[in-house]
Amino acid sequence: MLTEDSTTLEIYEKLTKIFHAVFHDDTIILDADLTAADVEDWDSLTHIRLVLAVQNTFQLKFSAAEIGKLMNVGGLVKLIQSKRPNVLTESVS
Amino acid sequence: MVILFGVRRFLRERFSLMDKIYENLSWLLPAPADFAAQCHSLLELGEDLGTRLQQLASYSLDDNELHRLAKVIGKARTANYSFAPLTPFRLGLLSNATVDFIVPALVASAARYGVALECIAGNYNQVMQMALTPDSVINAAHCDAVLVALDYRGLPLRSTPGNFDEARATVQAAFGHLETIRAGLKNKGNTICILQTVASPAEYLFGSLDRALLGTINNVIEEVNRGIVQGLAGTQDVLLDVARLAETVGLGEWHSPSEWNLAKLPFANAFVALYADHVARIIAALLGKTRRCLILDLDNTLWGGVIGDDGLGGIQIAQGDATGEAYLSVQRFVLDLRERGILLAVCSKNQDDVARLPFQKHPEMLLRENHFAIFQANWNDKATNIKAIANELALGLDSMVFLDDNPVERGLVRQLLPQVAVPELPNDPALYVRTLSAAGYFESVDFGNDDLKRAEFYQDNARRVILRNEVGDIQEYLASLKMEITFQPFDDNGISRIAQLINKSNQFNLTTRRYTEAEVRALWHDPRCFTLQVRLSDIFGDNGMISVVVCRQLSNSQWDIDTWLMSCRVLGRRVEDMVLKHLIEHASLRGIRKLVGIYRPTSRNQLVERHYAKLGFTELNQDSDGNTVWQLEVDRSSVTTPPMVVRSIGFDMVET
Numbered sequence: 157m158l159t160e161d162s163t164t165l166e167i168y169e170k171l172t173k174i175f176h177a178v179f180h181d182d183t184i185i186l187d188a189d190l191t192a193a194d195v196e197d198w199d200s201l202t203h204i205r206l207v208l209a210v211q212n213t214f215q216l217k218f219s220a221a222e223i224g225k226l227m228n229v230g231g232l233v234k235l236i237q238s239k240r241p242n243v244l245t246e247s248v249s
Numbered sequence: 250m251v252i253l254f255g256v257r258r259f260l261r262e263r264f265s266l267m268d269k270i271y272e273n274l275s276w277l278l279p280a281p282a283d284f285a286a287q288c289h290s291l292l293e294l295g296e297d298l299g300t301r302l303q304q305l306a307s308y309s310l311d312d313n314e315l316h317r318l319a320k321v322i323g324k325a326r327t328a329n330y331s332f333a334p335l336t337p338f339r340l341g342l343l344s345n346a347t348v349d350f351i352v353p354a355l356v357a358s359a360a361r362y363g364v365a366l367e368c369i370a371g372n373y374n375q376v377m378q379m380a381l382t383p384d385s386v387i388n389a390a391h392c393d394a395v396l397v398a399l400d401y402r403g404l405p406l407r408s409t410p411g412n413f414d415e416a417r418a419t420v421q422a423a424f425g426h427l428e429t430i431r432a433g434l435k436n437k438g439n440t441i442c443i444l445q446t447v448a449s450p451a452e453y454l455f456g457s458l459d460r461a462l463l464g465t466i467n468n469v470i471e472e473v474n475r476g477i478v479q480g481l482a483g484t485q486d487v488l489l490d491v492a493r494l495a496e497t498v499g500l501g502e503w504h505s506p507s508e509w510n511l512a513k514l515p516f517a518n519a520f521v522a523l524y525a526d527h528v529a530r531i532i533a534a535l536l537g538k539t540r541r542c543l544i545l546d547l548d549n550t551l552w553g554g555v556i557g558d559d560g561l562g563g564i565q566i567a568q569g570d571a572t573g574e575a576y577l578s579v580q581r582f583v584l585d586l587r588e589r590g591i592l593l594a595v596c597s598k599n600q601d602d603v604a605r606l607p608f609q610k611h612p613e614m615l616l617r618e619n620h621f622a623i624f625q626a627n628w629n630d631k632a633t634n635i636k637a638i639a640n641e642l643a644l645g646l647d648s649m650v651f652l653d654d655n656p657v658e659r660g661l662v663r664q665l666l667p668q669v670a671v672p673e674l675p676n677d678p679a680l681y682v683r684t685l686s687a688a689g690y691f692e693s694v695d696f697g698n699d700d701l702k703r704a705e706f707y708q709d710n711a712r713r714v715i716l717r718n719e720v721g722d723i724q725e726y727l728a729s730l731k732m733e734i735t736f737q738p739f740d741d742n743g744i745s746r747i748a749q750l751i752n753k754s755n756q757f758n759l760t761t762r763r764y765t766e767a768e769v770r771a772l773w774h775d776p777r778c779f780t781l782q783v784r785l786s787d788i789f790g791d792n793g794m795i796s797v798v799v800c801r802q803l804s805n806s807q808w809d810i811d812t813w814l815m816s817c818r819v820l821g822r823r824v825e826d827m828v829l830k831h832l833i834e835h836a837s838l839r840g841i842r843k844l845v846g847i848y849r850p851t852s853r854n855q856l857v858e859r860h861y862a863k864l865g866f867t868e869l870n871q872d873s874d875g876n877t878v879w880q881l882e883v884d885r886s887s888v889t890t891p892p893m894v895v896r897s898i899g900f901d902m903v904e905t
Contacts, residue, residue: 177313180320182285201349204512209313212519220510 167214167233174209178202188230214240270680271498271523276672276688277309278663284314288321298325299335299365304667306360312350312521319353322360332365336536340528341387341395341440343371343379343430345403346515354525361526362533363647373513376403377426380433388438394535395434396443396489396528397427400515401450401470409464410454416464420472427477431486442486443531446474448495448516451504487694489531494524530692540670540690541703542644543586544635546653547597547604547626551583551616552576553678557603557756557817557853567613575678580615582682587620590700591691592642592707594623596634596651598820600756600855601626601713608711624711628856630723630821631658632665637714642707650690654678655818656789657730664729665721724891727822730787733894734824736831739773739780740899746794747782750814755853757815759846759860777802778811779835783828785819795819796828800836800844808836810846813860823891829864830888835900837883844881845869864888 168186176182179197192198207223210216210232216239226232269275281287287305291298306318325332340355342348352368359366369390371379376399379385387395404423409415431442449470453459459467474492481488495503498520505517516524533539548555553565553572566580567573587593593616597604604626608618618624623641625634631653639646646668653659659671672688674681693700739747748766755761764772772778783796796819799812810832815824836844846861862868865886866879 176285177317180285180317201512204514205313205316205350207511208508208518217507220507223511 163237164233167236170213171210171229171232174206174213178205178209186229188228188233190229191227210236216240270675270684270687272519274309274522274526275675276684277307278673280308280310280314284308284310285317288317291321292325292328292330298330299332302332302360302365303335303363306357307667310357310522312354312518315354315357315522315525316350318357318360322356322365326367335360335363335365336538337365337367338394338532338536339367339369339390339392340532341369341371341390341392341434341438342398343376343387343395344398344400344515345374345376346398346400346509347373347513348398350514350518350521351398351525354521355528358522358525358529359532362529362538364529364532364536364538366529366532374403376430377433380430381437383437385437388434390438392438392440394441394443394487394532395438396445397430397434398445398515399427399447400445400491401447401466402509404447404473406466406469406473408454408466408469410462412464416469416472419464419469420476423469423473424476424480428480441535443489443528444477444481444486445489446477446492448492448503449500451500487531487535489528491524494527498523527689530689531694534692534694538647539693540650541648542592542594542622542638542642542650543583544594544596544638544649544651544669545583546631546651546655546658547595547599547607549654549678550652550681551580552607552614555817556607557599558753560755561606561611564607564611566607566611572678573613575681577613577615579678579681582686584615584620586691589691589696590703592644592703593621593709594638594642595621595625595711596631596638596653597626598628598631598817599626600853603756603853605711618711619709621711622707622709623714625714627716628820629716630661630719632662632720632723633716633718634714635662635666635669636720637716641712641714650685650688652681652685654681657787660730660789661723661726664726665723723821728892730789730822731894732785732787732822732891733896734827735784735786735896735898736828737782737784737897737899739769739782743782743794744769744773747797750794750797750816751812754814754816755851756817756856757820758851758854759813759857760811760849761851761854762812772799772811775801779808779832779839781828781831783815783824785822785824792816792819796824798828798832800832802839802841806840806842808832808841808844810844813846817856825860825864826888826890827893827895829886830890831895831897833883833886833888842883844883846879846881848877848879850875 172186175184175186179195179202184195192203207218211218214236216236218235222235226235291301302322310318342352348370352370355368356366369387369392371387379387382388405426406423407419409419427444434440434442447470449467454465455462459465462468478488503516503520508514508517545551553576554563556564565573566576568577583593605618607614608616623638625638635649635651639649646666649669651662651669651671654674662669663671670690672685674684744766748769751769752763773780779800781798782794785792785795795816797812797814798810800808801811803809832844846866848858848861850858861879866881869878869880871877
């Protein structure tokens with residue numbers, strides 16, 4: 157049985173891939189406190205790219221309000237988890 | 250549980266590109282796993298930047314990958330690298346919407362078509378100002394073309410349902426707006442305009458009445474689009490039919506209210522790659538890079554089945570049968586292409602007279618011999634044949650498109666002749682036409698008498714070209730297939746397939762001896778018979794059983810090869826060498842010193858006339874019927890084999 161910790165781990169794994177793809181930088185390491193200030197090139201445009209990629213990967217849709225409230229990666233992970241409590245029961249691409 | 254996820258994810262990744270033909274540009278191969286690394290190394294390797302760039306751009310890339318590639322192109326441009334042999338082109342881009350994601354997609358996608366694109370974007374939502382100001386960024390840049398990317402929000406459209414005068418005024422205003430922009434660009438910038446038709450919003454005001462009632466947004470847009478098309482006639486400017494593109498993927502998918510609200514994206518970002526590819530096609534067409542010739546495989550590409558084995562009555566190309574209908578639609582589309590001036594050629598692994606038979610004699614075939622400029626049906630590799638076709642037509646390889654259902658053949662041509670366009674095809678032939686057409690290899694910006702007459706100029710006499718030198722390193726390609734060959738004696742599992750092959754194979758069949766299933770079982774259980782069923786798999790999948798051999802021990806130290814047949818699908822991979830090696834091993838173990846083979850010629854098996862000669866057998870004699878007898882001394886033979894993983898199952902060890 158996969159635990160909640162493993163779910164979070166899986167989300168971080170996927171997000172890491174997304175960050176690498178969007179920022180063209182394979183050295184980025186994610187933690188909950190990471191913000192736009194910490195990553196070069198994280199501006200409003202890359203933010204949109206990130207959001208779109210997250211939506212696509214996790215097959216979710218965020219509202220503008222939800223996106224507007226995001227402060228750091230930890231918040232993003234929570235948002236994803238809140239929409240997908242049973243990540244295990246469906247395969248994510 | 251975890252294993253199940255793995256399988257489903259694998260399957261989804263393997264087949265996902267084919268699910269969404271347009272969104273995923275599924276006619277292109279998926280990006281390789283090391284795409285990022287390959288981008289990185291583009292600048293390091295110095296030479297041939299242009300060519301390597303084009304190859305890297307030829308995969309299906311999503312918007313992040315396009316962005317990555319565009320960044321590398323940008324760095325190369327800043328460092329003054331040469332993009333030769335790509336053709337330079339400067340494109341201006343004006344839009345009422347955010348273009349920041351579109352610009353890199355355009356730059357990277359253009360490379361796919363052999364174009365080194367520089368894209369100058371006008372300021373956000375300042376289309377009119379950019380067009381009319383003489384020293385605006387766009388006009389000062391002296392662009393080769395300017396893409397006027399206005400969507401319905403960028404035109405002065407008003408909804409006045411039922412009001413004819415207001416509706417007409419709206420259409421005039423919108424059209425006038427476009428014309429002013431266009432005139433400004435031409436006067437100040439002296440450039441070609443690429444005008445977009447407008448994609449209608451997905452939302453209804455009434456429902457079906459939106460289309461019929463004057464003054465609804467939908468109705469107004471239809472009139473505006475008509476005006477745009479008419480206004481282009483007789484000018485140098487060209488059309489990008491975004492309205493049709495949006496309809497193709499679905500207006501509901503194309504338009505994304507959330508993405509517009511979020512960042513003023515004109516359409517769903519999921520379609521940036523598709524949009525950019527369509528723009529790139531227009532640019533390529535402007536530069537005369539439209540492809541001109543379609544080269545076609547035959548078996549399972551133009552008809553269902555294999556003509557050499559199934560015969561005229563067995564191939565599927567008829568109405569009333571789902572598979573036959575699918576292939577009829579392929580032929581119909583190919584014929585339409587020819588009617589608009591695209592040249593046709595055949596490239597098939599078949600005996601020439603057998604391959605021509607359906608074109609000559611089958612009543613349901615739509616294509617006939619005289620639709621083809623060149624007709625290559627032989628047993629040589631397709632890369633060499635395609636090169637010969639190109640030479641004969643005096644066309645570059647970059648003018649060619651090659652359609653083949655077999656992924657192994659597609660892979661070979663892609664590897665040895667990278668300038669030839671080879672679309673990936675789905676498993677279902679019903680989707681071949683859609684996929685080929687979606688790829689847009691033959692996009693054009695004009696059409697005239699010359700195009701209509703082109704096919705005749707090349708004289709469709711379906712002629713054969715003599716091959717000279719072999720193209721490239723085929724052995725290297727074969728090794729990359731990671732083939733696995735499995736040898737087994739006859740068994741219960743394989744018996745019906747073995748009987749099927751024995752009774753159906755006509756071409757790669759040395760003796761064409763037919764046996765009932767009962768007779769096959771008898772051979773299996775006969776202690777004086779050595780039987781072999783051969784399976785082959787490669788990176789593209791399992792080919793199943795592809796060869797059957799039966800040897801009879803009629804005298805003490807000799808095996809007579811009663812039956813040796815093979816599926817033509819695996820020709821050219823030296824499977825027969827592997828089989829011979831295996832036969833020799835087993836013969837040795839059993840104290841057999843001679844292998845004797847017979848070739849009995851038929852109208853269908855000319856292919857294997859020299860089979861035993863090629864394997865190093867010595868010809869013993871030939872009789873009046875043309876049958877030839879061959880011999881190999883087991884101890885004195887040496888067989889070189891291609892790299893293949895060999896599995897041998899179910900043989901009893903024999904004591905000598």
